Amino acid sequence: MSDRYIKEKGAAGFFKSLFRHQIFIPIAALLLLAIFNLIVDPSFFKITLGYSSDGYPVLSGNLMTIIDYGSELAILAIGMTLVTAASGGQDISVGAAIAISGSVVLRVLCGTDSRPEVLQAPIIVAFLISCVVAMLFGAFNGTLVAYFKIQPMVATLILFTAGRSIAAWINNNELPIVSDKTFTYFGGFIPGVPIPTPFFIALLCMAVIALALKFTNLGLYVQSVGINEKSSRLNGLNPQMIKFMTYVILGLCVAVAGFIKVSRLSSINYSVIAKDIEMDAILAVALGGNALSGGKFNMTASILGAYVIQFLTTTLYKMEVQSAALSAYKAIVVIALVVLSAPVVREKLTDLWKKITGGKAAKSQA
Amino acid sequence: MFKFKKFATLATAAAMCFAFASCGPAQSGGGLIKVGIINNDPNESGYRTANDKDMKNTFTKENGFDASFAYSLKNDEQINHAQKFIQDEVDYLLLSAADTAGWDSVLKDAKEAGVKVILFDRTIDADASLYEASIVSDMDKEGQTAVDWLKGQNLAKYEVIHLQGVMGSAAQKGRSGALDAAVSELGWTMVAQQTAEWNAEKAQQIVQSVIDSGKSFNVIYAENDDMAKGAVAALDKANISHGVGKDVVVMGFDCNKWALEELLKKNWNYDGQCNPFQASYIKDIIDKLEKGESIGEKVVVMDEKGFDAATITQEDVDKYGI
Numbered sequence: 001m002s003d004r005y006i007k008e009k010g011a012a013g014f015f016k017s018l019f020r021h022q023i024f025i026p027i028a029a030l031l032l033l034a035i036f037n038l039i040v041d042p043s044f045f046k047i048t049l050g051y052s053s054d055g056y057p058v059l060s061g062n063l064m065t066i067i068d069y070g071s072e073l074a075i076l077a078i079g080m081t082l083v084t085a086a087s088g089g090q091d092i093s094v095g096a097a098i099a100i101s102g103s104v105v106l107r108v109l110c111g112t113d114s115r116p117e118v119l120q121a122p123i124i125v126a127f128l129i130s131c132v133v134a135m136l137f138g139a140f141n142g143t144l145v146a147y148f149k150i151q152p153m154v155a156t157l158i159l160f161t162a163g164r165s166i167a168a169w170i171n172n173n174e175l176p177i178v179s180d181k182t183f184t185y186f187g188g189f190i191p192g193v194p195i196p197t198p199f200f201i202a203l204l205c206m207a208v209i210a211l212a213l214k215f216t217n218l219g220l221y222v223q224s225v226g227i228n229e230k231s232s233r234l235n236g237l238n239p240q241m242i243k244f245m246t247y248v249i250l251g252l253c254v255a256v257a258g259f260i261k262v263s264r265l266s267s268i269n270y271s272v273i274a275k276d277i278e279m280d281a282i283l284a285v286a287l288g289g290n291a292l293s294g295g296k297f298n299m300t301a302s303i304l305g306a307y308v309i310q311f312l313t314t315t316l317y318k319m320e321v322q323s324a325a326l327s328a329y330k331a332i333v334v335i336a337l338v339v340l341s342a343p344v345v346r347e348k349l350t351d352l353w354k355k356i357t358g359g360k361a362a363k364s365q366a
Numbered sequence: 367m368f369k370f371k372k373f374a375t376l377a378t379a380a381a382m383c384f385a386f387a388s389c390g391p392a393q394s395g396g397g398l399i400k401v402g403i404i405n406n407d408p409n410e411s412g413y414r415t416a417n418d419k420d421m422k423n424t425f426t427k428e429n430g431f432d433a434s435f436a437y438s439l440k441n442d443e444q445i446n447h448a449q450k451f452i453q454d455e456v457d458y459l460l461l462s463a464a465d466t467a468g469w470d471s472v473l474k475d476a477k478e479a480g481v482k483v484i485l486f487d488r489t490i491d492a493d494a495s496l497y498e499a500s501i502v503s504d505m506d507k508e509g510q511t512a513v514d515w516l517k518g519q520n521l522a523k524y525e526v527i528h529l530q531g532v533m534g535s536a537a538q539k540g541r542s543g544a545l546d547a548a549v550s551e552l553g554w555t556m557v558a559q560q561t562a563e564w565n566a567e568k569a570q571q572i573v574q575s576v577i578d579s580g581k582s583f584n585v586i587y588a589e590n591d592d593m594a595k596g597a598v599a600a601l602d603k604a605n606i607s608h609g610v611g612k613d614v615v616v617m618g619f620d621c622n623k624w625a626l627e628e629l630l631k632k633n634w635n636y637d638g639q640c641n642p643f644q645a646s647y648i649k650d651i652i653d654k655l656e657k658g659e660s661i662g663e664k665v666v667v668m669d670e671k672g673f674d675a676a677t678i679t680q681e682d683v684d685k686y687g688i
Binding site for chain 1: 408409411412415533558560561562563564565566567568570571572574575577578579580592595596599602603604605607622624
């Protein structure tokens with residue numbers, strides 16, 4: 001009897017906890033993609049050391065592309081996870097907000113001239129101003145959601161609709177182009193460092209949020225508000241303030257992501273910059289196994305989810321899938337995920353596993 | 367209703383003012399020619415901004431026009447604007463339709479009211495008797511000019527990355543058609559053919575993935591300037607040289623000013639024009655109609671150039687950059 005107990009704990013129990021564990025989904029998806037690529041073409045994982053046009057060493061390859069282009073999404077996923085957990089809804093205006101904050105960066109850098117020879121302000125100033133602006137827009141969303149009790153998706157629909165026009169207006173509908181070389185470092189490479197800078201920026205954001213979750217009550221408060229607003233108020237929390245805060249934090253994430261985006265091209269196109277990125281950010285949260293209706297969250301899983309999405313995109317580009325069809329493939333992933341993460345299906349799966357292993361155990365005993 | 371009233375008063379006031387002052391050329395009735403211009407949102411693209419600016423600079427009071435503008439990217443809103451202009455009894459209705467369908471009935475109303483319709487930039491699916499003229503770009507020709515130029519470069523090999531616009535748009539069809547034909551006829555290699563949806567970021571990722579896969583290529587044929595810019599950003603990152611006399615030939619379309627400057631610096635090789643300056647063509651037609659002359663062909667195709675980095679001058683940049 002004790003033998004069997006150990007066995008169950010060893011095999012079935014392990015898988016049971018594995019299936020239940022939230023981070024299982026993104027890791028499984030990541031492994032699946034990795035195995036798929038390994039079978040189809042192992043050269044997918046090749047990383048080569050080359051030299052940039054200035055003679056500095058740079059690493060390139062599909063994996064580098066993934067950690068490079070996945071950065072913005074990972075940063076957004078941080079904020080989106082908090083917003084989702086606290087308010088039980090999603091911010092669909094992040095793409096438009098990126099257009100705004102990117103536009104602000106360029107406006108400050110360029111001044112009134114859309115093609116300046118020298119920068120009109122230090123890059124750090126431009127970045128900080130864009131942070132403030134993006135946080136203000138985040139605060140606008142947050143106010144609507146927390147204090148006016150508007151559904152998040154409806155509240156953020158306002159900025160979603162107006163954001164790109166605001167972005168165009170900030171620069172008088174001109175397309176500023178920054179010719180300064182140092183500005184390209186943030187979306188490219190810092191001379192001498194062979195790994196793309198966006199990855200470091202993403203790492204920094206992750207470190208900050210990890211520390212915040214570990215040493216402050218942010219995580220606890222956000223989750224308790226998301227799980228039960230009333231009882232958290234009865235316990236002395238201010239749910240409105242906490243919801244509001246999450247939107248401001250998301251605003252900060254938006255500013256960082258927008259900064260990377262404009263740095264990549266040293267320019268901006270208001271109508272298409274970060275197009276549909278809000279959907280990818282929400283998908284990253286869902287991929288991380290977080291309930292989109294709020295409550296408990298797992299930040300690591302969300303960030304992994306973001307990289308899974310970029311992994312998928314890069315794989316599909318590699319397979320030369322028509323880029324117009326990319327969203328269709330993403331949709332398939334979403335369907336699979338939603339079904340998999342549904343409690344009913346999960347229970348069935350663990351039951352099924354129990355039956356298989358349980359049956360075996362019974363047989364061996366007989 | 368308020369808007370309409372305000373507009374009507376303004377228009378009458380303006381007309382009276384000018385009738386008395388009798389500035390402007392003598393027209394039938396002695397006043398200004400009233401034109402209603404329906405365009406797409408000027409924020410849509412650099413092309414549209416230039417187009418709108420051109421219209422505003424041409425149809426001025428000094429030139430003898432009383433112009434009203436209405437903008438929308440939505441067909442039904444545009445139709446509402448058109449009806450309003452017809453009620454206001456404009457002489458000419460200039461139209462760049464958001465959508466090709468749905469214009470029959472409103473154009474019939476215009477005809478009955480004696481309003482002459484001139485289409486610009488975009489054609490519509492309506493009977494040709496409903497409009498006086500249509501001034502358009504020939505996208506097929508744009509593509510052909512570019513591909514002919516590419517043929518003329520006599521490269522040792524042609525390995526092309528083709529970045530397409532939003533699939534199904536007139537610009538995409540025309541610009542893709544010529545290249546597709548050349549690829550199949552001349553045995554060029556199509557390394558990658560993807561739509562980047564006019565989007566620089568997507569173009570950058572697509573070119574990045576080709577570079578990562580280690581395939582060789584020596585031509586980037588991007589169907590607009592933004593996508594060419596994205597492609598070049600990917601090339602720069604991977605230290606692949608591009609431009610005149612370099613490893614990769616870069617081609618774009620639309621002649622944005624910044625793009626022509628890249629040509630001037632010899633970082634790109636070719637940029638095809640998509641002419642947004644239709645106003646002078648429209649003015650010619652209106653002048654002819656006012657004099658009672660016939661205008662000949664109903665569909666007017668504008669002259670469009672292609673610029674080669676080897677021959678482009680600063681003058682071209684200033685004149686044709688949008």
